[in-house]
Amino acid sequence: MGAAQRTVNMRKTIGRRGPSGATIAAILVLVLFAGAVGFGVWYAQRSAESAPAPAGTVVGGIVVGDPAARHTIDVYLDFLCPVCRAYEVQSGATLDELVAEGTAKIVYHPIAILDRLSSTQYSTRAAAAAGCAADAGVYPQFAKLLFENQPPEGGPGLPDSRLVELARQAGAPDSIEQCVADGTYRGWVENSTDAASKAGVNGTPTVLVDGQRIPLTDQALRAAVQ
Amino acid sequence: MTRVLATLARLLLGGVWLWAGLAKVTDLDASVRAVRAYDLLPEAVVPIVGAALPLVEVLLALLLVAGIFVRPAAIASAVLMAAFVIGIASAWARGLRIDCGCFGSGGLLAADEEPQYGWELIRDGGLLLVALLLAWRPASRFALDGRLAGRAVEDERGRRAVGVGTE
Numbered sequence: 232m233g234a235a236q237r238t239v240n241m242r243k244t245i246g247r248r249g250p251s252g253a254t255i256a257a258i259l260v261l262v263l264f265a266g267a268v269g270f271g272v273w274y275a276q277r278s279a280e281s282a283p284a285p286a287g288t289v290v291g292g293i294v295v296g297d298p299a300a301r302h303t304i305d306v307y308l309d310f311l312c313p314v315c316r317a318y319e320v321q322s323g324a325t326l327d328e329l330v331a332e333g334t335a336k337i338v339y340h341p342i343a344i345l346d347r348l349s350s351t352q353y354s355t356r357a358a359a360a361a362g363c364a365a366d367a368g369v370y371p372q373f374a375k376l377l378f379e380n381q382p383p384e385g386g387p388g389l390p391d392s393r394l395v396e397l398a399r400q401a402g403a404p405d406s407i408e409q410c411v412a413d414g415t416y417r418g419w420v421e422n423s424t425d426a427a428s429k430a431g432v433n434g435t436p437t438v439l440v441d442g443q444r445i446p447l448t449d450q451a452l453r454a455a456v457q
Numbered sequence: 458m459t460r461v462l463a464t465l466a467r468l469l470l471g472g473v474w475l476w477a478g479l480a481k482v483t484d485l486d487a488s489v490r491a492v493r494a495y496d497l498l499p500e501a502v503v504p505i506v507g508a509a510l511p512l513v514e515v516l517l518a519l520l521l522v523a524g525i526f527v528r529p530a531a532i533a534s535a536v537l538m539a540a541f542v543i544g545i546a547s548a549w550a551r552g553l554r555i556d557c558g559c560f561g562s563g564g565l566l567a568a569d570e571e572p573q574y575g576w577e578l579i580r581d582g583g584l585l586l587v588a589l590l591l592a593w594r595p596a597s598r599f600a601l602d603g604r605l606a607g608r609a610v611e612d613e614r615g616r617r618a619v620g621v622g623t624e
Binding site for chain 2: 252253256257260263264266267268270271272274275344346347421424425428429431433434
C-alpha cells in the first residue's frame, strides 16, 4: 500500500472520528459516575422519615419491666436469627426472672438485618408486627411465640396471616390484624435498625448490661447484674 | 496471549463487580450499615459511600465486561480494591468482628460465625493484582474500546489488530 493510500485511510478514519465516539462515551461515563455519587449524597441527606413508634418504647426499643429497675439490659435481636432463638431458649427464663424480681428492665430492640435471608423481608415484617404487639402490651408473649415458630433462613418466612394468628394467641386484640397488614411500624423498624448500627451493634443477638456488651452465656448475664 | 489473559481479567473483575454491586443495590440501608461497621469513615460520609458504592460497582462491571475505557476502569477497580484491603486489614487488626459486607450481607456476623478476614484479604488482594495487571496491559479481545476510538488498538507488540495500516 502506498503513502497516498495510507493518507486517504487516515483521513477516512479521522473523518469518522469527528468530535465524537470516545469523547461522548467518556462524558457519558463521567456523568453516570457523578450520578452515582450524587445519588449517594441525596440518599444520605434524605430526611429520616419520622415514623410512628409503638406505645411504651424508647428510641428503637421496647421496654419490659420496671423503668426504675437498677439495671438496664439491652437485647438486640432479629426474629429470623437462629442464634437469637438459641439465646431466648438459653436465657429467656433468666431474663424473665430478672424482670419479675425487679432487678432489671429489658429494652428489646427487634431489628431487621437479615432481610436478605428471606424472600419476603421477614425480619422487617416480624419486627414491625412485634411493634404492633408492643402497642397491645403483649410483646414478651409474642416474641416467645415468634421464636418458637421461627422459620428457617433462606425461605419465605411466616406469612402476615400467621403473624396475626400468633399475636392473637399472645393475647392481642383483633385490631392487631390492621396494624400488621398496614405495616404500621415498618418505618420504626427501619429507624431502630439504623440506630442499632450507629450504636455499634454489628450482629444479633447483642446483649448489653448497663451499656456494656456481655458474652452470650447465662453465667455472664447473671454475673453482670450482681 | 496477553490479550486473552486481559480478556479473562476483564470478565473476572467485571463479573465480581456485577455480583457485588447487584447483591448490595437492592438493600442500600444494609450497604450503609456495612460501611459503618468498619468504623473508619466519619458518620457524615458513611451513608454517601454506602449508597453510591453499589452503583459504582455496577458501572465498573458494565465498563469492564463491555470493554469500554478498560484502563481507567481497571485503575478505578484497583483503587477500590486497595481501599477494601486496607479496610479489612484494619478491621482485623482492631479485632472487630464483622463480615466484609462485600456481597451484601450488611457487614454483620451471626454470633456463631467467625470472621473470614484471611480469605477476604487473599481474595481482594488477588483481585487488586488482576486490576493492576489489566491497567498495565488493557488491550484485550471483544472490547468496544477500539470501536469507540474509531481506530485500531495496538497490542503489546505494536501490531495493528484491525483496520488502519494493513500493508
